[in-house]
Amino acid sequence: MSNKTTSPALLDPSIVFPAIKDAFVKLDPRQLIRNPVIFVTEVVAAFVSAIFIRDLIAGGGEAVFSGQIAAWLWFTVLFATFAEAVAEGRGRAQAESLKKTKSELVARRLKDGREEKIAATLLKLGDIVIVEAGELIPGDGEVIEGIASVNESAITGESAPVIRESGGDRSAVTGGTQVLSDWIKVKITVQPGSSFVDRMIALIEGAERQKTPNEIALSILLSGLTIVFLIVVVSTWGLAGYSGTLVSATVLAALLVTLIPTTIGGLLSAIGIAGMDRLLRFNVVATSGRAVEAAGDVDTLLLDKTGTITFGNRMASEFLAVPGVDAHELAEAALLASLGDDTPEGRSIVALANGTYGVATPDITPDLVVPFAAETRLSGCDIAGRRLRKGAVDSVRNFTGLTEAECPPAFRQAVDKVARSGGTPLAVASGNKLLGVIHLKDIVKPGIKERFAELRAMGIRTVMVTGDNPVTAAAIASEAGVDDFLAEAKPEDKLAYIREQQRGGRLVAMCGDGTNDAPALAQADVGVAMQTGTQAAREAANMVDLDSSPTKLIEIVEIGKQLLMTRGALTTFSIANDVAKYFAIIPALFVVTYPQLAALNIMALGSPKSAILSAVIFNALIIIALIPLALKGVSYRPAGAATLLRRNLLIYGLGGLVLPFAGIKIIDLAVVFLHLV
């Protein structure tokens, strides 16, 4: 990632301290009820606190135990709210840096032909503002008049200025960017406070954060488990009563909280926020959490050929000489003929002749340089009595004065061969003699084929979209290793293709920048608009890529998958932990009545009370310990589903089973050593 902004350190004090304060604010039950597992924990903590006060008044040693249990239950809740607060803080810090630029802006609004200065935040939809060189654009909008170069580095990190002008695909401007030259009139197209940066901040800050579909499904699972354990714990009281064991309410509360999935419950929202935050660090702004999650589910990626799969320009890859002409001679002629061609193609011919063919650029000045022009479609020079030309096959043939039939068969074959392979043939001539053909082709970006193979392993089909004819498209498609291609594609074709895929139950992601991409962007399950794109495209999409890099789609998919996997891994971990907690608490509960049950105390914990306290402490501390994992996400390598599952089951399933045995034992040793109970 070229432009990946640095993320704040995991324990950056500027984030941690406000987060500690927020953690307490978030204890408000009205807020906490959105998270049923932690809400139950809070209720239980309050309940045990009441018992503690009662024990305190009643006197006796019980208060020492119930007080500590109450304290650790509160810590459990606080650690969960802290996790959420830290995730929010990091996301906010990321977004603030984007937002800062626009806070103190003054806009020059045109009203009834007069200009007035107002605060940018007061701008309304449809207002027209004028921005001159050196000024910042006050809000997102569309250029309706004028042309200017704009520095968008504030949001893209790219220092090269871009041109923004009225009409066409380059009319969109973003608030906070700076006009470097000339002036433009901008029509504000978003309500202040609803520009996509604001929307992103709102999504991170929780007010507007809505649970995504998978998050809801997972919450249901966690709530269901919580109810199951509630039944289990309450009935345990009755079942124990049968044998005359009176299990104290403190202990039952401890049992309940250690059993319900507090680990994943406490980290769930932090994971979601961190996912958005990771996207932001890749310079992608998502306008809904749902889109991030959908990205992990994508089956089909629609990628534009130019810029994504191939470099933007065609480049010379080979010289094909006709019989009787030496390849070196052809290369030299092509080089000389291209001296007057300043297009990327021309330069690539010079580079090829210099490089692969070892022809040095001669230092003789040509008598005449014919520059490349769109009308003539050829370039060349007259040098040392030779009239060298290179260009489109027809144009060069016309220059030589030969009819099509008079061309050497080898020449025609070479032209055919290049065309068939999807390349563009250029002819080279000296006077009235055809020397050979230059093979111009789209160069597939290095490494892209491997990237697509990875995607295929993940089960994602890649589809190349290009305006090229089917022959060219097929050749590039096979070279790049995409699964399918759309040749001679018009925007309507993209839309139709997406619809067809979706009818088959597949989720489609695409990126685009033009206004005519907007319908397809809106139709796609994940639509990524380029920051350089038009306002219409950015409105239709559910993500905006500030770097305007079409390959970003692949990273977005990975972030989406990572988000889901982190949730899954921690859920498995959380549930697997319960086994060890049972082995700590159950013998502790009943060993007085049934000394035989000491056999279940396989961890050899000090005393019933130390066992229960240790399980509660472990349950609280594990949340803190896993915050970094929740924020960073589990490591993700592209692989098939079965491989991923096996790996994650081993780490988080088996790990979750084994780790708490060791953890609780160590805490118990400390508890016993410190004589806490």
Add this chain to the structure above:
Amino acid sequence: MTLIGWLQIGFLLALVLAAIKPLGLYMAKVFSGEKTFLTPVLKPLEIGIYRLSGIDRDREQGWLGYTLAMLAFSVAGFVVLYAIMRLQAYLPVNPQGFAAVPSDLAFNTASSFVTNTNWQNYSGEAVMSNFTQMAGLAVQNFLSAATGMALAIAVTRAFVRSKAETVGNFWVDTTRATLYVLLPLAIIVAIAFIFLGLPQTMDGSVTATTLEGAKQVITLGPVASQEAIKQLGTNGGGFFNANAAHPFENPNAIANYLNIFAMLSISAAMVYMFGQMTGNRKQGWVLISAIAVLLIAGIGITYWAETAGNPILTSLGLDPSMGNMEGKEVRFGQAMSTLYTAVTTGLSDGGVNSMIGSYTGLGGLVPMFLIHLGEVLPGGVGSGLYGLVVFAVLSVFVAGLMVGRTPEFLGKKIESREMKFAMLAVLILPLAILDFSAVSAMLPTAVAAIGTPGPHGLSEILYAYTSAAGNNGSAMAGLSGNTVWYNTTLGISMLIGRFGYVVPVMAIAGSLAAKQKIPSSKGTFPTDTPLFAGLLIGIILILGGLQFFPSLALGPIVEHFAMMSGQTF
């Protein structure tokens, strides 16, 4: 444990394995309405039934319509059965002249047979007239089994269909289950049983003069036919109180073999049928293998625990070579007794050929835990399959999250709606078992009904509600369940366990049927692999274990450790 014992167990399981495919294919055809070799004979009969009862067999129902039809059918079955029991004194075929069944017992028994539980708080030979046995109980043995099968078919169709509004026609499915599957098999098995020595007569009893000259009344009746559907429909309700330990129900080793074979085959074959109908036979085998691993583990532990015997008795000088033979029939021995017990609890059959109450702590824990696992190993006819689907949905959900993709099972996305209903279904078992058990454990009148004080008494209570909620029907004898409290609460527990479970499952079916079937890709987690079988086993074990560990710790686990340390209760 002996080699011969394991060979007996192995050979029986091999027989079942051999039956799975042909029976599964046959059922797939029956429920798809395709032609089978019985069609020429049964089709006219089937059409006649539809015509007589005014059923339009081409009109399919949505999940709600299907469920309501099932509920209406069950309520009707309940009312009829209850009425027969209350009125049996006035009804024909009552050679022993039994009086009306008391209302609480009738409620319990009607709930029990309508829910395919067959918990029996009575001795059949002492309370139920032959008419009640045949026209009441045996009819529900057929119909409750057929209802379970129909529900499983509807759930299966949810995975077969794409964007469908309907899941089938309840009346058609139930009719076909009875007519094409249960009835022909029941006739074959009943005849086999008659040849093996089971009585089949309308006479109430014979009076024999013993060698000492005393008169002994020996109860008879239509035992073979009752016994056949008892096992085929995983009902388990015996003609006699001693159930399959009674020599008239289960006279010899071959009859015992046929008993176990009959109860296991249909449920196991239905899992294969699921694979066949959803177009993925491998899926069927993977589910079967997951079941097999858990069931064989259950058999192995029970067999081991019982043959290991009781160290207390050994120290008293008893020969330990036979293991714990208390409550077991010598004609079956350890292997065939423990196999029967593990299978009958892994299934929701509930028939018994030995007294589970006399098992060792560990030996008694396993059957109870097998029911706690949700009666899916392979469970009752039909109910086992749809229970398994719920576990598969949960497994797929966890797996999907772990591979970073919205979970799919057989091309159907598992989303919040499915999770909601799956969790509702999961809640049912602990709700119906633990609440009632805890209250009973605290209630002096309920505690008074237990047979053995100490932790074994708690095991008895726990086992009763476990068996009821799991619709199993087997009992850890000792608890005198025929009291108003137990009759009522066990009846409620059975009804919740059956209908509280199946309604959310049908809602899942409706939701899945309406979804589009998505082609699988490499990113989709494959569910027809050993890895999935492993995950499924893990989820079933963890869920069951987490829910019931505390209660088991207070009952059978204490018993086990106590026995090992030489203490008895």
